[in-house]
Amino acid sequence: MIAPEHYEYLLFGTKTCGSCGTPLPANRDFFQPSTCAGGLTSNCRACRAKSSRESYERRRDKRRAQMREYNATRRVRA
Numbered sequence: 001m002i003a004p005e006h007y008e009y010l011l012f013g014t015k016t017c018g019s020c021g022t023p024l025p026a027n028r029d030f031f032q033p034s035t036c037a038g039g040l041t042s043n044c045r046a047c048r049a050k051s052s053r054e055s056y057e058r059r060r061d062k063r064r065a066q067m068r069e070y071n072a073t074r075r076v077r078a
């Protein structure tokens with residue numbers, strides 16, 4: 001008897017996330033569809049969500065810093 005959670009691994013094969021290294025069933029529940037080899041992205045959904053949130057926050061911080069700099073420059077010139 002095979003545990004139900006192993007069916008997906010057998011059915012789709014295992015794909016190891018390129019970011020966290022966790023072996024997951026290679027299907028669209030765990031990896032986003034992609035045009036690259038295998039038809040799925042190399043990082044799992046959890047890692048992609050995490051990295052996109054981090055890059056969003058990085059962008060936001062950078063933008064804040066730029067605004068601070070911009071405002072400081074304006075204050076000096078005014």
Ligand SMILES: [Zn+2]
Binds near residue numbers: 019045
């Ligand atoms: Zn991952």
